[in-house]
Amino acid sequence: MNFGPVTKLVWLLFIATILIFWAPSRAQAQEKTTNISITLEQAVQMALRQNPAFQTSTDETDATRARLHQVQAAWFPRFDFHQDFTRGNNPVYVFATKLTQRQFSATDFHLNNLNTPAPLDNFQTSFDGQWRLFDSGQTLFHQRSAKRLVSAADLETEQARQDLILEVVRTYYGVLVLKENTNAANEALKTAEASAQRMQTMHKAGLLVDSDLLSAKVFVSQMKDRQIRAANDLAFAEMQLAREMGMSLDAPAELAATLSEPELPAKSIEEWIRTALEQRPGLRAAQLQETAMHDETKAAKAEFGPKVGLFGSAERDAMTLGGPSGTNWTAGARLDFNVFAGGAQKARVAEAMANANKAKHNVEWLRSGVQMEVRKAFLDGNAAAQRAASARDASEQAKESLRIVQNRYDTGLTTVTELLRAQTAQLDARTGYLAALQDRQVARAQLERAAGVLTPESALITGTGQP
Numbered sequence: 001m002n003f004g005p006v007t008k009l010v011w012l013l014f015i016a017t018i019l020i021f022w023a024p025s026r027a028q029a030q031e032k033t034t035n036i037s038i039t040l041e042q043a044v045q046m047a048l049r050q051n052p053a054f055q056t057s058t059d060e061t062d063a064t065r066a067r068l069h070q071v072q073a074a075w076f077p078r079f080d081f082h083q084d085f086t087r088g089n090n091p092v093y094v095f096a097t098k099l100t101q102r103q104f105s106a107t108d109f110h111l112n113n114l115n116t117p118a119p120l121d122n123f124q125t126s127f128d129g130q131w132r133l134f135d136s137g138q139t140l141f142h143q144r145s146a147k148r149l150v151s152a153a154d155l156e157t158e159q160a161r162q163d164l165i166l167e168v169v170r171t172y173y174g175v176l177v178l179k180e181n182t183n184a185a186n187e188a189l190k191t192a193e194a195s196a197q198r199m200q201t202m203h204k205a206g207l208l209v210d211s212d213l214l215s216a217k218v219f220v221s222q223m224k225d226r227q228i229r230a231a232n233d234l235a236f237a238e239m240q241l242a243r244e245m246g247m248s249l250d251a252p253a254e255l256a257a258t259l260s261e262p263e264l265p266a267k268s269i270e271e272w273i274r275t276a277l278e279q280r281p282g283l284r285a286a287q288l289q290e291t292a293m294h295d296e297t298k299a300a301k302a303e304f305g306p307k308v309g310l311f312g313s314a315e316r317d318a319m320t321l322g323g324p325s326g327t328n329w330t331a332g333a334r335l336d337f338n339v340f341a342g343g344a345q346k347a348r349v350a351e352a353m354a355n356a357n358k359a360k361h362n363v364e365w366l367r368s369g370v371q372m373e374v375r376k377a378f379l380d381g382n383a384a385a386q387r388a389a390s391a392r393d394a395s396e397q398a399k400e401s402l403r404i405v406q407n408r409y410d411t412g413l414t415t416v417t418e419l420l421r422a423q424t425a426q427l428d429a430r431t432g433y434l435a436a437l438q439d440r441q442v443a444r445a446q447l448e449r450a451a452g453v454l455t456p457e458s459a460l461i462t463g464t465g466q467p
Contacts, residue, residue, distance in 0.1 A: 048164065089119045182227070305337075
């Protein structure tokens with residue numbers, strides 16, 4: 001098909017219009033995809049939904065519930081279906097099989113038929129059933145233990161949830177601090193480069209000695225090294241946060257929060273410890289596991305008791321699946337009582353008792369550890385608050401000091417060494433203040449996690465109110 005000049009011009013204008021309107025919208029869509037502003041609360045929610053390591057905790061809980069269902073299945077009767085095929089000329093096999101097939105005849109009593117029978121096929125269809133009515137409480141104790149382990153698994157999942165929240169808080173504020181550090185390093189580098197450029201001009205004019213110019217260049221190199229390190233640390237922290245949130249490592253998100261000085265928790269350290277001993281999920285899980293191990297000890301001892309059960313079977317035997325057949329059934333009751341098993345049952349009791357003692361000692365160790373964690377987090381929070389206040393004042397003082405030294409240097413009243421020292425002190429004071437703010441926020445999260453109350457609804461996460 002041939003297009004005229006007018007038609008070609010119309011098509012070109014149409015395509016150009018599409019490109020004009022489509023390209024900006026596509027760029028905006030890409031910008032919305034990559035530049036996502038995420039609050040701490042959103043970061044925590046994303047991590048709880050998408051973090052693969054946390055999902056393993058829920059998988060373990062599902063596995064524990066499945067084990068409970070396995071134990072509960074012992075209360076119910078068991079039925080099995082069997083379909084067997086056999087062929088042979090063993091005289092005993094042929095004789096017995098013909099009887100079960102209801103195909104035995106007088107000719108089968110002939111000596112030749114008894115001694116050298118022809119091969120015989122047998123299709124055996126059977127149903128077997130058994131039901132344990134009494135096992136000296138063994139199933140009951142196993143079920144109690146499994147139920148407690150399910151509850152313990154739920155608590156361990158909650159503990160893993162709080163651990164993940166703490167890590168997200170730590171990394172989230174770490175990214176904020178490193179961004180501020182990077183900005184501070186960039187500003188310091190620009191200031192150092194501007195100072196070096198000004199000194200270069202003064203040196204050419206003969207107003208500056210060589211040593212001062214060299215010192216300025218060395219300082220520029222130091223600030224550039226500091227800026228490179230800060231940028232590298234920030235990139236790694238952003239990847240770590242993205243990994244914790246279950247996001248792609250090459251698509252870091254913009255953070256919406258800002259660093260601030262939170263108020264100190266109003267509770268006393270004794271109140272926090274009481275809360276931890278009552279609510280810490282890991283400690284409560286360990287206590288349930290200790291009780292479950294005692295139930296397992298009782299179940300092991302129950303193996304020495306008698307067991308009573310019913311059994312039965314129904315059977316169909318035929319030479320072909322659809323041919324003439326014989327049917328039969330059997331049913332009965334059984335009493336089992338072990339007399340001697342080489343000491344295996346006694347060893348199982350000893351193992352169960354050892355596991356119970358192990359769980360008991362684990363609870364005692366966790367209890368003291370929880371108290372220590374609460375005390376440390378409480379003290380770290382107070383120390384971080386004091387450091388933040390001191391670092392804030394130091395940062396303001398260093399900024400003012402740098403301004404004064406800069407003016408003195410410009411008028412020739414001080415040395416370049418003093419100026420560079422003031423610039424370094426101002427940068428160190430600013431980064432120290434930011435680090436103290438991060439430590440204070442993380443200490444709050446550690447205290448709530450140690451007490452077992454760090455949830456996505458915590459004031460620290462939502463930013464509403466104080467704990």
